[in-house]
Amino acid sequence: MKPSRLMPPLFALVLAAPAMAAAPPYETPAPVAFMKDLSSGAILYAKDADRRMPPASMAKMMTVYVAFDLIKKGDLKLDQMITVRPETWRQWHGPTAGSTMFLSPGEQVSVQNLLRGIVTLSGNDACVVLAEGIAGTEPAFAAIMNQHAQKIGLRNSHFGNSNGWPDGGATFVTARDLATLAERTIIDHPKLYKAFYSLKEFTWGKTMGAGADITQQNRDPLLGRVAGADGLKTGHTEEAGYGFTGSAEQNGRRLVMVVAGLGSSGQRIEQSVSFMDWGFRAWQAKPIVAKGKRVQTAEVQLGSAGTVGLVAPRDLAVTVPAGTAGEVRTRVVYEGPIKAPIAAGQHIADLVVTTGDTPPQTLPLVAESAVDKAGFFGRIAAGFRWLFGMA
Secondary structure, eight states: OOEEEEEEOOOOOOOOOOSSSOOOOOOOOOOOOEEEEETEEEEEEEEEOOOOBBBBGGHHHHHHHHHHHHHTTTSSSSSSSEEEEHHHHHHHSSSGGGGGOOOHHHHHHHHHHHHHHHTTTTTTTHHHHHHHHSSSSSSHHHHHHHHHHHHHOOOOOOOSSOOOOOOOSBBBOHHHHHHHHHHHHHHHHHHHHHHHTTSSSEEEEHHHHHHTEEEEOOOOSSTTTTTTTTEEEEEEEEETEEEEEEEETTEEEEEEEEEEEOOOOOOHHHHHHHHHHHHHSSSEEEEEEEEOOOOEEEESBBBBBSSSEEEEOOOOEEEEETOOOOOOEEEEESSSEEOOOOOOTTEEEEEEEEEESSOEEEEEEESSSOOOOOOHHHHHHHHHHHHHHHH
16 A cells, blocks of 8 residues: 555635735633634634533533434434332432433433523533433433443543533543534434524423423523524533533534633623634635535556546535635545546545645545446556556
C-alpha cells in the first residue's frame, strides 16, 4: 500500500487580498466553550474543549441518540408502551430527584412521549424508565450508551447512567465530544431530530389536589431567540454548573455550540445567544467547488480502470471571517491507490482547505463513477504495472 497522497487539485482558488485573514476574536466567561460549522467542518472556537467534565443533563442526548438509532433500525417503536416501575418512580420522584416528567407508578407511557419528556422537559424519571424499557436495567443501558459513544467517535467520554445525574465521576464528557454527539444526532437521524428537539413545551402529569395538567417549557435558551435554532439540550448540577449544547441553521449554514460551567441560568441564556450570534455574524461561507465538479483523479488498484475522478458530492464551501477574502489553499488527500471495487458517489478522498490562520477544513470528495474489479488478465496487467512502478 502506498502512503496517503497529498495532491494539488486540478483547480486553483485565490481570493482577493488580504492574503491571511485572522480568526475573529471572541471572549466568553464560560470556562469551556466550543463551536463547529457543520456545513464546512470548520472549528470556529475552542476553549478547553477537551477537558473532562460532568455533563449533567446534556448526557441525555446520548440516551436519545441510542433510542433514535434503535427506532431507525426497527428495534424500537415510537408507539411501544413502557410501564413505570414503582421502584423507579420512588427513586425519581420529589424535589430531590431533579427535573421530572411527573410520571406515575404503574403508568404506561409510549416511547414517543418518554422522548418528549426527556428532550423537552429534561425528565430524569423519563430517562430511567426508557432505559429500563430498552435494556432491562439502567446499568445495561449505560453499557449500550458507551458502545454507541465509541462507534460515533466520542473519544473522551463515558456514561455511567442514562440522565447525567452525579455518580462520583463515572460519567464524564468533553465539549468536543458533546458537539460530535449533536452533529451525529442531526446527521444520522434528521427526521427524528426535527420531530423531537424543537418542541417549545410539553404537557404531562397532574398537579396534586386539583389534578390540573402540568405544562413545562423547553429550557433551550436559543429557541425563540436565535433564528433557525432547533435543539439540543441544557444541563445543570451543582457540580457541573450551567451548560448547553445547541444548534441552529441559517442560510444553509448549520452551527453546533457548547458552553459549560456557567454560574446561572440567566448567564447561560445570555452566553448561548451571544455565542451563536457571533458564529453567524463573524463568519461567512465562501463557495469553492460546485456539486459534481471534478477536483482531481485518484489511482485505482486492481480495477477495471486505472483512475477514478474525485468530485464534490454537494456544493462545497469553506467558512472564513466575515467581510474578508483571503488566499484559500487546497490539497487533495486520500489513501492510495484506492482498491476496487468503487461505487459511484463513494467517499474516497478529502479536500483539505487552509484559510488564513484558522484550522484546516476538511471536505469530502466522492467517486465520479463506479470502478469494478479487474478481470483475470486485467489483474495480471495491473500487477506488472504496479511491480515496475508504472501505476
